[in-house]
Amino acid sequence: IDYVPRIGKIVYNVHSSLPYVTSGYTIRTESVVKSLIKSDFEVVVNCRWGFPTDKYPEKSMFNVNEIEDIDGVKHIFSPDEKGIRGSRFRDYCQRSADNMLPKIMQESPSVILAASDYSIGLPSAHIAKELGIPFIYEMRGLWAFSRSANNAGYEGSTQYKMLMRLERQCAELASMVVVISSGMKAMLMEWGIPSEKIIILTNGSEKSSKISIK
Numbered sequence: 001i002d003y004v005p006r007i008g009k010i011v012y013n014v015h016s017s018l019p020y021v022t023s024g025y026t027i028r029t030e031s032v033v034k035s036l037i038k039s040d041f042e043v044v045v046n047c048r049w050g051f052p053t054d055k056y057p058e059k060s061m062f063n064v065n066e067i068e069d070i071d072g073v074k075h076i077f078s079p080d081e082k083g084i085r086g087s088r089f090r091d092y093c094q095r096s097a098d099n100m101l102p103k104i105m106q107e108s109p110s111v112i113l114a115a116s117d118y119s120i121g122l123p124s125a126h127i128a129k130e131l132g133i134p135f136i137y138e139m140r141g142l143w144a145f146s147r148s149a150n151n152a153g154y155e156g157s158t159q160y161k162m163l164m165r166l167e168r169q170c171a172e173l174a175s176m177v178v179v180i181s182s183g184m185k186a187m188l189m190e191w192g193i194p195s196e197k198i199i200i201l202t203n204g205s206e207k208s209s210k211i212s213i214k
Contacts, residue, residue: 003131005110009042013100013114013124017045017077018070020052020059025140028203029115032138033073044107046076048120049092049099050083057081076103084119097123101130109133114170116140118163121170129173137174138201139184142167 012033018026033043052059064079078099084092100123104112114124115138128135144163147154154160171177171193178201179185185198 001105001131003105003133004108005131005133006042006108007110008040009107009109010036010044010111010113011104011107011109012043012045013048013112013120014045015048015115015117015120016051016055017047017075019068020056020064020077024203025115028140030071030073032201034071037073044074044076044109045070046100046103046107047078048084049078049096050080050085051077053079053081054083054085078103089119092119093123096120097126100124101127104131111136113138116167117143118166118170122166122173125170125173134175135173136176136178137170138178139167139171139188140180142184 012029014025014029016023016026017029029045033045036043053061053064059079061079061081064077066077066079068075068077087095096119104127111134112124112128113136114121121137125135125137142164144155144160144167147160147163168191171188171191174197177188177193177198179188179198180200180202182200185195185200188198189195
């Protein structure tokens with residue numbers, strides 16, 4: 001692929017976003033974006049294929065704009081009524097990558113940054129590799145842990161192991177991994193991820209500018 005990146009531009013691939021969802025996840029996204037912009041990066045937020053209508057069917061596709069300006073930042077949406085709900089994992093990742101690639105080509109970032117989980121991380125990693133640009137994975141938590149906390153017997157199950165394996169794959173493919181705690185960094189190091197490849201960026205932190213991605 002003939003690809004010329006724009007130095008200092010980032011496409012930030014996320015699982016969900018304002019204005020359709022307000023949560024700790026989406027608030028953190030906007031905080032990271034503002035911090036990166038303050039550090040003179042150009043940032044475009046791109047939501048995963050299917051969002052928001054695959055998770056929230058009450059949000060009609062006719063009411064979702066493909067481009068939204070949120071606080072001066074371009075946000076790209078690719079709604080689909082089935083999306084992640086109507087696809088097997090491999091099929092979803094492939095369709096997500098197919099949807100993402102032309103958007104990345106049009107925006108021409110020099111870095112792809114993706115926030116949890118693997119469903120957005122793995123397509124981002126493969127596209128970054130294809131284009132020869134860095135991929136940064138922001139591991140905001142391990143959703144397998146969250147599920148096991150609420151479901152007795154879930155930890156150690158086949159699905160639990162699969163989710164953990166997929167998150168580990170994202171970390172291994174990344175040029176850099178951003179985590180939210182020292183405990184997560186320690187766990188990644190146990191996975192064999194080099195310490196120098198891991199940056200801690202806690203919730204509420206204003207240290208996004210320390211991520212060396214130019």
